[in-house]
Amino acid sequence: MDNIAGTKSSLVWAVHMATAALVLLWVLPTLGLLVSSFRDADQIAASGWWRAVFSSEQNIVYRAADVQTQVQQGDLWVLQGNVFDGGKGEVQSFGITSRAPSDFAPGTAAPMKDGMAAQVEVNGDYRITAPKAFEGRSPRLFVTSLTPPRFTLANYSKVLFAEGIGRAFLNTMTVTIPATVIPILIAAFAAYALAWMEFPGRALLIAAIVGLLVVPLQLSLIPLLRLHNSIGIGKEYLGIWLAHSGFGLPLAIYLLRNYMAGLPREIIESARVDGATDFQIFLKIILPLSFPALASFAIFQFLWTWNDLLVATVFLGNTQDQLVMTGVLRELMGSKGGEWEILATSAFVSIAVPLVVFFAMQKYLVRGLLAGSVK
Amino acid sequence: MTRKLFASAAVLALLGGAAAAQDLKFAPGEDARFHWDSYEALKSVDLKGQTLTVLGPWLGPDKDLVESVIAYFEAATGATVNYSGSNSFEQQIVIDAEAGSPPDVAVFPQPGLAADLAAKGFLRPLGDDTAKWLTDNYAAGESWADLGTYPGKDGAKALYAFPYKADVKSLVWFVPENFEDAGYEVPETLEDLKALTEQIVADGGVPWCIGLGSGAATGWPATDWVEDLMLRINTPADYDAWVKNELKFDDPKVVAAIDEFGWFARNDAFVAGGAGAVASTDFRDSPKGLFASPPQCFMHHQASFIPSFFPEGTVIGQDADFFYFPAYASKDLGQPVLGAGTMFAVMSDNPAAKAFIDFLKTPIAHEVWMAQTGFVTPYKGVNTEVYGDVTLKKMGEILLGASTFRFDGSDLMPGAVGAGIFWTGMIDYTGGKEAAAVGAEIQKTWDTIK
């Protein structure tokens, strides 16, 4: 399409480099979270995600096996096991008190009080001996270890198998699809009228719509829910479809009107001269030509309704039957607090569908763009 | 069916053994410690086919716990109860009430909000008999009944909310073995606690982990500190006056309490990460410093719920423990305890809602949760032997043995102060602003909302 780029190869390189830099800058934040969502909690706290493929140094406090498991060897009582509990790792140093957690090299014996002694090997095997039987709680070991990178799907199974996520998925779909389709249709007709039909008050209407773009949503919630309750819609799907349509309309009309107004005047006028009615012009000429704008708006409206939490919690209610995806994830975040591995995974689960939709729609977007440039 | 089983199995794994809500957690009649007679008596109430909606702030493990209690109400009366939890309960309940679609029963985490809604006429009075029941049956019953008593739309005071489930806030968490390793003793007085703080620094350690981050509610843990200290340097009467703003926020007594908090939180040597990290550290992350190796801190001031955020597998009483946040020996103020509680209020004329409040008066409604985790109650009629672990029992004893019990003050203040400028003011304070200036700023906001 573009025949300028080929003329200067240095420029081509610059373009490639600049694009790569930009893409990298935009992808890295998400990548960080993606990588983190596959790591376990200890590793996230121990090293940055960019070091995920390297071994990380971790300080663990390990409580030795329960005193029930002690065995008597000769005149010594022994507690033994492995500080990694079946995992892998390499002990760098260990200690027996929180005051000096790394005083001893692996393989050496650390004397403890009352004639007890502890020894931790490089592979994590430990052995604590005492002249008399262990009682009460078992002693703690402080281990500094080099843990190999560990990736896990456990976070995803935690989030995906959380109760109600399947139902929530269905609910979200039920909300999103009509809430995307209805406003587009209504907006397209309105946008055409505002762009290509002459009538008194047109400028005023356009101004009003621009003004409505900024009505803060939070403000509308209470009056509207009251209205819904009084006319009997209550907290049902019909209400949320209408609400999303209403909230999405100004942007839809504004974008589509701007796009349609930019279409070449000659096409429409020649059609009018040929005796086509406005309805025919709209259906046969404007709608196909506006496909890119329609597709873009569809994507935006879909993303907005999919990611919305505020409107859904207000107009749909909070019971298990009606909860949407964002609601479930918020619950998960709320009860899980500052745990990055869960936050990261939840965030990824919630963006998966929008991403798929975007990549699927992109094809239509490009096709639409090409159609738009044909005269 | 198999899918459902699978899902609950996953949740079970996720929550570390919490019960699926549908089943009765403890078989009626089996364990003699429970007051099963109160459960049997409940069966005389017939609510078959009735539905009750309950909206509360509990999610995750807490949701399963409250549902395990509700299950007994359902089993005995035949009613169906739909509990839903919301992370933004405060907003949700306002929207629902204003819009005319409230739940039948709402569980308020703060009395301030319940009072607001009562004044707007959204709550149904629970009756004088319930008020009297609270006074008679709760330890420090008068103050609990006061907590749920607000002026209604007509201005007449009545009991609108039923306190159920208490939280003890005057607790300091620590790792006993770390104390043993360093040779520290659990302090008995606030003087000792301050001396211990300095001792730890002298030994090269860091005494405190303090985190105020909490997303949209950032700052609230500091208000607990200030309230606890307020009760330790001023009289309970001063505290009550402060909560009602009869004692102004910029009064020297209040400013002194804020500065008392500053003694702990604004000293780089006293807090893990330095004073600069206090405001931005998430309150759910901050206790983890206790368990780090080497320990990032030795003590953490937080309410009874915090063990939910300890590292997985932490055994309370062994790996971690708590002591009562002590009072000054030099001041004759007794053993004040700061607490909080959730309040059940009826928002509709559904008869099942009233029956549900009556259910909360039965010992069994308390004992089922007590036997599990995270629940203490001031109800004197329960068998304290039922408490699921010694820790809960110990907390319950702190609650029952308090010479002064006061409710979380920020929860009692108007929302714009107690859940707004008080929080942000404390953030400003930890950021270096003068206590007097912070107090004046908060007072200014309070003045404008009258």
Add this chain to the structure above:
Amino acid sequence: MQQLFMASATIIIGVFGCVGYFFVSNLVLDTLLPPRGPEAGRNISRAAQIRPWLFLLPAILLLSVYLVYPLVVSVVLSFKDSQGASWVGFDNYTWLLNDTKFRESLGNNLLWLLVVPAAATFFGLIAAALTDRIRWGNFAKAMIFMPMAISFVGASVIWKFIYDYRGEGQTEVGALNAIVSAFGGTPQAWLTVEPTNSFLLMVVLIWIQTGFAMVILSAALRGIPEETIEAAILDGASPLQIFARIKVPQIWGTIAVVWTTITITVLKVFDIVLTMTNGQWGTQVLANLMFDWMFRGNDTGRASAVALVIMLMVTPIMVWNIRNARKEMR
């Protein structure tokens, strides 16, 4: 299953309902005022007066109920007390003027309005220009657009992770602090450092909105008639000159649309501020201030007054757009 059926049924009813409405109403109009016969001229002009309103009716209905009605309610409430019970005149507005938090929010909002739309449009334009020239452009576009698919809450999680601070002596797992310490700086709790923190919050929105700007601008760039570019090439203009002198001026209209749309998003943004700092450390913005007073302060009067200030701030954009629309018509 039943729900799925219901949803599909609604979609079909909804879509056909809409199309049906437009089709039938047009048909009725054409039957009542046939554009032929003895009175064809008069009928056509009469129908032309009515038809726009047929096209607009559903939109106007929805807009009135879902936006105008709440707006009117808000205007009324802004002159009432916190419970919406009695009239208080301009009390809420005089309170606003004296409130330090309000002034802080206003200042921050102006800053957001300057920085975010400018930066997002700028990066969007660069991205559009670059990606249109290369073979893997669509892939690059998808990557840059990706943040747009992430909810504000999700984005806040991502960036909070980048700005994370662990305290002295601990391994920093936040990317920003890692970079800072790699260059010899001291790690900080960035979100609490004024005034840097406001800009760090803006970065999040710029990151999200650039993709939007890029998609729209790229469509506009491709719509530029080839002849103008070919003419410039023949005149020996360099690619950069072509971009700055020929292409950009031709898409000014679209740039304005993008700018306006992002400006509006900025005015409404509160999720990012709410989840990352909740307006503390001097980062408060108007939308979040309103949310605070609405749900935490329980004061509908003040919340409405703040909301109307947000509305007021968009007036210049409105005026500019109306003038633009006028120009296009003639």
